[in-house]
Amino acid sequence: MIDRRRLIKAAGVGGTGLLLGSSAMGATFTPPSSVDRGHVEPGPDGRPRVSFPNWRDPADTPSSPPPAPLPPEQRVGFAIVGLGRLALGEILPAFAKSLMAKPVALVSGSPEKLHAVAAQYGIKPEACYSYEDFDRIRDNSEVKVVYIVLPNAMHRLYTERAAKAGKHVLTEKPMSVTAKDAQAMVDACKAEAVKLMVAYRIQYEPFNRRAMKAVREGAHGRLLAYHGINTQTVAADGHLQWRHKKAMAGGGSLFDIGLYCLNTARFMTGEEPVEIFATTYAPPGDPRFSEVEETVSFMLRFPSSTIANCFTSYGGRDDKHARLNLAAAAVDMPNCYQYLGQRMTVTKRESDATSHDEIVIEAKNQFATEIDHMAECVLTGRDPYTPGEEGVQDHRLMEAIYESARSGKPVHLPALAGLDHFRGPPPKADS
Template identity: 80%
Template sequence: MNRLDRLNRRSLFRVAGWGAGGLMLSSRAMAGVPGFTPPSAVDTGHVEKGKMVFPAWRDPADTPSGPTPAPLPPEQRVGFAIVGLGRLALEEILPAFAQSMKARPVALVSGSPEKLRLVATQYGIKPEACYSYESFDSIRDNPEIKVVYIVLPNAMHRLFAERAARAGKHVLSEKPMSVSSVDAQAMVEACRAAGVKLMVAYRIQYEPYNRRAMEMVRDNGHGRLLAYHGINTQTVAQDGHLQWRHKKAMAGGGSLFDIGLYCLNTARFMTGEEPVEIFATTFSPPGDPRFAEVEETVSFMLRFPSGTVANCFTSYGGRDDKHARMNLEKAAIDLPNCYQYVGQQMSVIGREGDATSRNELVLTAKNQFATEIDHMAECVLTGRNPYTPGEEGVQDHRLMEAIYDSARSGKAVHLPPMAGLDRFRGPPPVREA
């Protein structure tokens, strides 16, 4: 047995060194160990413009690895206050900060002191950075807080966006923005008057598979987009009590506001256009108390100026299914799980010689919440406008109101055409390099 074989775990760590970034092997420290060969330059890489860069180590036939993560030091990251400690905040948003490169949670807001104590302990939030809804306005005195992320029932978004703006904090609001286009526009105006940024958390517009599909549609490589088909369904519990999502005053609407909005917003995102015609129908099971105030099911059609038609279906009555398909002149793009938090897939169906091809694209998955949080942080750090600003959310509210108008009247709603693409979006997210 040689000397290296005799090294136990403790002595190996002592020789190598243990830092905050994990085990770090020092070539100098290990040079005297028999059998150790210092790594070549292809493994060590070099620093370039503040980032680690490694040369290619695989043949071009293999898919290249992505850029090396370049997280900001903790003290340089943008501080976020999470408002509302419900299911989404605790299961998705707060855990996503572990994968964020530019942001960190620095404050919590909740109506439950018990939740505040527990979650603050779990995430290392200082007790003085835990606020009740009543004491929320004192966030103005906390310089660590740069952004307020509102994760509350829809009807509460406007109030807390306005309070955050008055406190001089930027606002990231969960979708939908509020319960009406009037309230959504008021949020835009409040943030504009206070000189703070307002972004809507449309995570799909930052998700790699949906972005790749959008780029394929826009570059016209497969010809004109004829149709977008979006399906988003899930069930809601029959547990003897009504969730806030069943109350129109709190939710604004039923399945359309909650999950159908993904179909609506993604159709607009894929085409870059705004619809000129909307036709819709709704259904709710008679006698079901869950749907006494809000709809269970909505089916709606959007016609865009280019002639593209979007057929969308959403419901609280069908098993979980979140699927999109696009029909182009020379191909079809299939996106299973497109609106899910994870598990996106993508296939392009076309012709290959005298055969039909079905090519699956496998992209590097990213945490959608971390990606949108980092985009907001980038906007704060650089002064740029968000890609999905408040105006984008206001437009969706106007279109949802048109969908309900059509369903009530049984007639199509016609809208004035809008020239250009991406009328309500800001500059595209910065690509990693």
């Protein structure tokens, strides 16, 4: 058995000296140049960033480059309008993952919430506004973008007020309650020369973007069908839910969660539908659905002959699933409309067998990703990928869905040439 004391003595130092020696060596040690320490180089935007060569064998997926956030003083300031569940549960926490933006102002009708949330996020008291004094935001030079997280019927008013204050606008979806109101929002922002973006987070989410690129590039042949399901239940005390009031929501499950199916089908194909057929259902005697529908099933036919079959409901357990039938593969996407937990499986022929391959992609915070895209547009002057025109088109199509359900007949729409007719330039990561 080796005697530890003799070993230390043989090394010529006492136990304390060995520890002190190690500490001193660590304080002065410089790794040799042959050791991978990384280096600084210009990034895609010209800003310096730390880069490391790939340290994995080609058999492993390479690591993502380290993030390169803007210095805090250079980040784009956002005012969050409305401190409800989405703002507090998802949007404000997402700024911790943002590389280009920061929250600098809050707007709420509740002084108690304003005080509590401002303290949590370090928002100055003078940057906290009520709905009545919202227009004072024009004097806050830190605020560049107003993010509207209010009931649908309030989006137009606060978009117009923000535009008049000279602020760019990011609004939650749907844009409003009618296509007419949505178009008025576009016109108001154009009149004041400010940007308007709709928060279609799915169009920035990595799994959905990967599926879209596979469709557009023909990786598995022609897309025959897109199937989108988005369901969830709502509490029985429906009188507390603004989503059950037509004047506030514009519609029921279609406006709230079915919009994901509609917009994602358009996003996947890049096309606009030429035919829509739909049916709706509201349980008789249920006060929650006296003004809006519980369930909608609708079909979209695109110029390429791709069919989108979509189903949305407030009456079924949470399920947010998509499936793509392509000529040479089937792509299954559980949780595709969720805030997190997306998955993707590709089923196809593998020589003389069938493979079920799960695609694993690094997850990203969807809200941080869309916030950073808006911030980048403000900093560079480029147009948003999901501008107001994209939201107006969804309103037109939702109105066609309701018209088909009322008449029991398909609604035919004019064909629009080209792809991505209402979208702006793709996100920088795809440029």
